[in-house]
Amino acid sequence: MAEILVLVDHADGAVRKTTTELLTIARRLGEPSAVFIGSGYDAARDTLAQFGAAKVYVAENPELVDHLVAPQAEVLAQVAATAQPAAILLASNPDGKEIAARLAIKLESGLITDAVDVVAADAGITTTQSVFAGGYTVTARVTHGTPIVTVKPNAATPEPAQSTPVEEKVAVSISDTAKRARIVERAARGESGRPELTEAAIVVSGGRGTGGDFGPVEALADALGAAVGASRAAVDSGWYPHAHQVGQTGKTVSPQLYVAAGISGAIQHRAGMQTSKTVVVVNKDAEAPIFSMADFGVVGDLHTVLPQATEEITKR
Numbered sequence: 099m100a101e102i103l104v105l106v107d108h109a110d111g112a113v114r115k116t117t118t119e120l121l122t123i124a125r126r127l128g129e130p131s132a133v134f135i136g137s138g139y140d141a142a143r144d145t146l147a148q149f150g151a152a153k154v155y156v157a158e159n160p161e162l163v164d165h166l167v168a169p170q171a172e173v174l175a176q177v178a179a180t181a182q183p184a185a186i187l188l189a190s191n192p193d194g195k196e197i198a199a200r201l202a203i204k205l206e207s208g209l210i211t212d213a214v215d216v217v218a219a220d221a222g223i224t225t226t227q228s229v230f231a232g233g234y235t236v237t238a239r240v241t242h243g244t245p246i247v248t249v250k251p252n253a254a255t256p257e258p259a260q261s262t263p264v265e266e267k268v269a270v271s272i273s274d275t276a277k278r279a280r281i282v283e284r285a286a287r288g289e290s291g292r293p294e295l296t297e298a299a300i301v302v303s304g305g306r307g308t309g310g311d312f313g314p315v316e317a318l319a320d321a322l323g324a325a326v327g328a329s330r331a332a333v334d335s336g337w338y339p340h341a342h343q344v345g346q347t348g349k350t351v352s353p354q355l356y357v358a359a360g361i362s363g364a365i366q367h368r369a370g371m372q373t374s375k376t377v378v379v380v381n382k383d384a385e386a387p388i389f390s391m392a393d394f395g396v397v398g399d400l401h402t403v404l405p406q407a408t409e410e411i412t413k414r
């Protein structure tokens with residue numbers, strides 16, 4: 099069966115949900131092999147086995163942690179040169195995309211970014227991408243070299259499939275060129291204790307309708323164990339950090355539940371949340387376009403409705 103390489107996205111061995119999604123997709127395409135680069139493999143082992151990795155290439159070396167992504171691209175290229183996989187999947191995040199681009203140059207292969215689906219086809223694999231703010235869907239395939247694909251978070255629902263992976267240690271040799279940039283300090287972002295936006299099962303987002311007061315949005319998010327999102331209008335007004343922006347020029351989310359409070363539903367916002375399973379809208383304008391995609395809607399002032407919802411949920 100064709101080998102599909104999946105680059106493990108992790109923080110000191112804590113495997114991110116995107117990797118479990120990639121392994122799920124890889125199992126549909128062939129035999130998934132995870133490539134673990136960095137440190138902390140012991141913490142990652144069980145998750146990779148739980149999601150069906152048939153093999154794990156383990157490249158552990160402190161130097162891989164000290165530098166930016168260039169060494170990871172070198173190691174992945176090294177593994178790919180030996181494994182000759184049918185495809186290589188990476189997470190569509192800033193690091194994943196940069197590694198993918200460097201890898202494509204090294205392997206002289208075609209690269210597709212931001213896929214929302216990857217399927218097996220007669221001529222290898224084909225991918226689906228959503229473009230122009232979700233207005234069009236593009237089906238594409240790589241016609242040169244090993245297909246390298248970055249896949250957007252939440253493109254697949256992670257499905258466990260226990261395996262006993264074969265582990266293969268990779269001897270790491272990093273070129274001086276790849277070591278030119280060194281990480282000198284890591285500063286943690288303000289810890290909110292909330293889940294990561296793109297991985298959260300529930301997202302509560304606020305827009306211009308908050309008037310700059312995200313208190314009711316955050317309170318409801320905390321009552322639901324949700325992440326907080328924001329429209330671009332709220333971000334551009336300086337009310338919430340850009341890291342929380344949902345939409346075409348922000349993040350794509352696909353939670354079980356998306357609450358849009360004080361958001362009108364511009365096409366660029368929808369592009370980032372239209373695959374949410376259930377959408378709840380709170381807007382004081384009954385004609386707001388976002389109601390057209392609501393499963394449940396409340397016409398009212400979010401400063402009244404959200405605290406009432408929070409109170410009810412907290413009581414239970």
Ligand code: FAD
Binds near residue numbers: 344349364367398400
């Ligand atoms: P508005 O459109 O002003 O809507 C505010 C809503 O709040 C209204 O429906 C109003 O009825 C309601 N409201 C007001 N007060 C209350 C209240 N007290 N209680 C309840 N409801 C209330 N936008 C994004 O979100 N994400 C993107 O990534 C993004 N990328 C873009 C990229 C490009 C190239 C362009 C051109 C635009 C992009 N935009 C993006 C901007 C987008 O077009 C909209 O301008 C933006 O989404 C509007 O944000 P909003 O819904 O919060 O504000």
